Amino acid sequence: MELKRYQKTTLETLEQxxxxxxxxxxxxxxxxxxxxxxxxxxxxxxxxxxIKIPTGGGKTLVGCHAVEKVxxxxxxxxxxxxxxxxxxxxxxxxxxxxxxxxxxxxxxxxVLDEAFDNSVKIFSNEEALSIRKADVADNLCIVVASLEAxxxxxxxxxxxxxxxxNGALLDHFEHIEEPDFLERDSEGTVINxxxxxxxxxNPLVVIDEGHKTATKLSIDFxxxxxxxxxxxxxxxxxxxxxxxxEIHASELKDEQMVKIPIVLESAAQWQNALTRGIEKRIExxxxxxxxxxxxxxxxxxxxAQPKNKDGNTITVEHIKExxxxxxxxxxxxxxxxxxxxxxEGVDLFxxxxxxxxIITVNALAEGWDCSFAYVLVSVANLGSKIAxxxxxxxxxxxxxxxxxxxxxxxxSYVFASARNFNEAAEQIISGLESNGYSxxxxxxxxxxxxxxxxxxxxxxLDTLKVPMMALDGDQLTFxxxxxxxxxLSKQDYKFEFQIHYDNDGRAIIDIKNEDEWMRGKQxxxxxxxSDKNFTKNELxxxxxKKLRFPLLEKSDKVGFLDKAIDYQLKSHTLSExxxxxxxxxxxxxxxxxxxxEEYAKERFDSLLQKKKITTEPFDAFxxxxxxxxxxxxxxxxxxxxxxxxxNREELEFVQRLDLDTLSNIKYWVRSREKIDPxxxxxxxxxxxxxxxxxxxxxxxxIALEWxxxxxxxxxxxxxxxxxxxxxxxxxxxxxxxxxxxxxxxEEVLKEIxxx
Numbered sequence: 001m002e003l004k005r006y007q008k009t010t011l012e013t014l015e016q017x018x019x020x021x022x023x024x025x026x027x028x029x030x031x032x033x034x035x036x037x038x039x040x041x042x043x044x045x046x047x048x049x050x051i052k053i054p055t056g057g058g059k060t061l062v063g064c065h066a067v068e069k070v071x072x073x074x075x076x077x078x079x080x081x082x083x084x085x086x087x088x089x090x091x092x093x094x095x096x097x098x099x100x101x102x103x104x105x106x107x108x109x110x111v112l113d114e115a116f117d118n119s120v121k122i123f124s125n126e127e128a129l130s131i132r133k134a135d136v137a138d139n140l141c142i143v144v145a146s147l148e149a150x151x152x153x154x155x156x157x158x159x160x161x162x163x164x165x166n167g168a169l170l171d172h173f174e175h176i177e178e179p180d181f182l183e184r185d186s187e188g189t190v191i192n193x194x195x196x197x198x199x200x201x202n203p204l205v206v207i208d209e210g211h212k213t214a215t216k217l218s219i220d221f222x223x224x225x226x227x228x229x230x231x232x233x234x235x236x237x238x239x240x241x242x243x244x245x246e247i248h249a250s251e252l253k254d255e256q257m258v259k260i261p262i263v264l265e266s267a268a269q270w271q272n273a274l275t276r277g278i279e280k281r282i283e284x285x286x287x288x289x290x291x292x293x294x295x296x297x298x299x300x301x302x303x304a305q306p307k308n309k310d311g312n313t314i315t316v317e318h319i320k321e322x323x324x325x326x327x328x329x330x331x332x333x334x335x336x337x338x339x340x341x342x343x344e345g346v347d348l349f350x351x352x353x354x355x356x357x358i359i360t361v362n363a364l365a366e367g368w369d370c371s372f373a374y375v376l377v378s379v380a381n382l383g384s385k386i387a388x389x390x391x392x393x394x395x396x397x398x399x400x401x402x403x404x405x406x407x408x409x410x411x412s413y414v415f416a417s418a419r420n421f422n423e424a425a426e427q428i429i430s431g432l433e434s435n436g437y438s439x440x441x442x443x444x445x446x447x448x449x450x451x452x453x454x455x456x457x458x459x460x461l462d463t464l465k466v467p468m469m470a471l472d473g474d475q476l477t478f479x480x481x482x483x484x485x486x487x488l489s490k491q492d493y494k495f496e497f498q499i500h501y502d503n504d505g506r507a508i509i510d511i512k513n514e515d516e517w518m519r520g521k522q523x524x525x526x527x528x529x530s531d532k533n534f535t536k537n538e539l540x541x542x543x544x545k546k547l548r549f550p551l552l553e554k555s556d557k558v559g560f561l562d563k564a565i566d567y568q569l570k571s572h573t574l575s576e577x578x579x580x581x582x583x584x585x586x587x588x589x590x591x592x593x594x595x596x597e598e599y600a601k602e603r604f605d606s607l608l609q610k611k612k613i614t615t616e617p618f619d620a621f622x623x624x625x626x627x628x629x630x631x632x633x634x635x636x637x638x639x640x641x642x643x644x645x646x647n648r649e650e651l652e653f654v655q656r657l658d659l660d661t662l663s664n665i666k667y668w669v670r671s672r673e674k675i676d677p678x679x680x681x682x683x684x685x686x687x688x689x690x691x692x693x694x695x696x697x698x699x700x701x702i703a704l705e706w707x708x709x710x711x712x713x714x715x716x717x718x719x720x721x722x723x724x725x726x727x728x729x730x731x732x733x734x735x736x737x738x739x740x741x742x743x744x745x746e747e748v749l750k751e752i753x754x755x
Contacts, residue, residue: 001107004255005674007062010051010245014066017244018073021047030242035708039240042219047074048230050241054249054436055393056258059233060097063206064108068115070204070229071140072546076582078228080116083201084142085225087150089209094146097208098124101142116140117545125149129161129194133171136201143198150195150221162194172197181226199226207232235436248628249437250454254675256403258396259374259412260437261452265445266424270314270379270417274302274322277377277415281356284374287406295351296399296409300375302359314379316340316359323357332356348372371397377415392431440630454627456642460667464639465617466678466693466701467735469727471607475618476681479551481600481607488552489559491595494567499576500583503532534578540565546585549592564588597684604683608726615730619677621669636660639669646670650691650706653745657694662753668694671703678703682723690724690737700755702736703727704748712741 003011013033020029026047030038042048051066053059063086071080088094100108101122112120121135125145135141150162163183169192181199182190190196205227222230237243252258267273277300284298302323305313316335323333331354334342338361348355348370358373373395395412404410418424429439440453451457469476534542540561549557568577568584577584607613621639629645635658646654657668671678671693679687680703690703703724707717717739724737736755738748 001061001111003061003065004058004257006053006247006251006255007058007065009674010053010062010247011065011069013245014049014051014069015073017049018069021074030244034242034244036243039242042240043223043227043230046223046227046230048232048242049244050232050234050237052235052237052243052246052436053233054235054247054252054258056396057235057247057252057436058257059208060100061108061111063208063231063233064111065115066231067112067140067142067204067206070231071116072582074229075204076586078202079582080119080140081138082136082140083198083203084140084206085198085203085227086142086144086206087147087208088144089147091146091148093208094124094144098122098144101144112140112142125162125194128197129166130168131194131197136172136197147218150225163191164193165191166193169194169197172200176200195225199224202226202228204228205230207234209234236434249441250626250628253452253454254626256398256401259398259410260396260441261443262392262395262412262414262428262432262441263445264414264416264424264428264442266416266418268418271322273415273417274319274377274379275326277302277375277413278323278326278328278357280413280415281375284408285356287408291404291406291409294400294402294404297351297353297356297372298374299348299355299370299372300357300377301373301394302357303376303378304359304361305379306361316361319359319379328357329354334358336360369394369397371399374409375413375415379417392428393435396435396437452626454630455624456627456630456640457624458621458639459641460639462667462695464621464669464693464695465619466621466703467615467617467731468678469681469730470614470616470618471612473616476613478600478681478683478685481603481683482551482596483603486596486599488556488592488595489563491560491599493560493563495564495587495591497568497572497584497587499572500580503573503575503579532575532578534574534581536565536569536574539574539578539581542581543585543588547589547592549596560592561588564591593685601683613730615727615735621676621678625672625676637665637667639667643670644672649708649742653706653740654692656745656749657692657752662749664696664698664753664755666695666697668692680720680723680727682719682726684719688720688723694752696752696755698755700734700736701731702738702752702755705737705739707739707741712739712743 017029017033020032023029024032026045027038027040030036030049051059051062053062067084071078086097088097100106101112103109104113109120109122116139119139121139121141123131123141123143125143128141128143128145131141131143145162149160165185173190173192173196178190179200182196183193183199184190203225205222205225207222207230232241234241249258249260253260265273265276267276281298281300288296288298302319304316304319307313307315316337320333320335324330334346334355334357336343336358343355343358346355347353349372376392376395392414395414398404398410414428416424416428418427425439425442425444428442432438432441443453471480474480540558543561543565544554544558547557547561565577604613625640627642627644630642631645631651633643633651635643635654637658643654654668654670656662657665669676669692671689671691673689674687676689678693679689681687688705690705692704692706694702694704696702705720705724711717721737721739724739728735728737736752738751740748
């Protein structure tokens, strides 16, 4: 399954964090990427990071990819084996997750199998009560459990199976040193429990809906399981979460994942709210029949109130009677409550399904999704315990993850029973926020023609096409520079490699003393027989799989690896290389990237000298953009009506750029990394996206890169300045590049004023 852009960005950020973790340690790695302090109060030196993705953003798929990143990065010493504890917030989501993970045809399972050579075993917490020692020793064992299976007060733990003595697990505890962190009974004997098996494995912990672990009890029980790394995924992070990546709802809309904005209409009488919801669903179905190439049968979710002793609530039965009175056929109505489930075994996406109305109370709150659900009607009193916010996330997903030509099908519709619109809006906003959305994602039905608040149209008539590096009339790419004639197997395969672990898996080189996490967690490998006895061919094939370079032919890459291993065998044994294969893979990745970039640099310089590299305009900045977070400020010369959030220093700079004192500036635009069309391609793999572009009345185009004071003089900045200046020189006095920082703003603005 092709990942969406925001999902790729999430994984790239995680990967960068894991690399920095090795180099700089936990606190500096986190601060270097987020520019925020790392909060270690909960888990000390155990990495604990949060990925914020709104409901409908594919958190589980990102989580599967992240398991591979963490295991091959921070937890290399586990050699792709051991236990991953995957916590879900409820039994419903646990069942849904297990279904995905156990189906080898499911995209989630395929990601895991591909990453771990099919050596993956999936267990529920109940099934893990009989997990074998060999399972853990030879596979990556993912144990999917609801939080409640493990989250118990110390005094109550002995009543629950995961903490109880279990003879089936005896072999895990034979011939071990019995470390202090294992739970013991009143006589001091180690308990042969699943919880202790988990502790022995020093697991990677993945938490779905991590905000549900906010209590001290949750923190304590997680810490008690002896985790090696914790990743939480949530739409609504807790106050003390270490947010490594924050994805905004508008990014999901931009990737055609969700139906926002949500159109809200309120009615004082529940019958009126229900009538309007029915009318809207019928209207949508008529229009759906005009859509070519896609089948959509709009569904309305109708939220009733729970029964009470007084009998004065609008129950499931009341709503069904109302529908039948409105001549809705009974085969179009299904009930889904904790007592009755008429959706069991029903494929709602099938053309043969008649279901158009689903009546529920709160049984759809978690673990249920159907992108055909367009309308939500809540007859519940908005102040009641069972409110619309609990199921609003169920109508968010966009069918087929593809934007529709008819804008009505890119939106969701909520009809609420409330005294007035403001009362309804506040409750809906609360529901949106609990799903990672905001008040920007809602509009009133009376303003349904209003554009989405986070969409910004062009404010300037000009079409902006910024010239980019070009080769033979096409955009220059890194692949162009490497070219089809490059052969890795003919490059220098000799490099120094230090053995990290001896043949018993003990670390034999010093790791920086101040980095306690690295020293503590990577001192020992859990080896099995095969780890020490790879054949040369097996080692080469393993390295080939781990080292992913899509632009290289497999046979060419294998030829290079073969020579590289032969060279290393002159100073190391095959067993040493086998034991150290993860460290060796990292070193080879550095070597191959270095070779590619050096070759690309030579080709770049040669093509530049021959005047083969030019600058040409290609794609235009779009007429409408979707912002992550609009800033509440209007500008005189912004290319768009609104601009995306800027940090304080960037904002101060563009405010100066926007002033009348720079009367030569026609307009400027914030150029968003990996989203907008302008970038500068040099000889390194990554594209360089300058932060801003300004256009003067004389037709000069200015690329501006803002850098914080701590990053002005690093290697990455030096490279960007170099290729920025090359781009500028190719522009024939019409292209200009400036690196801007707090120390040179006046100087840069003075130069811009003359262009």
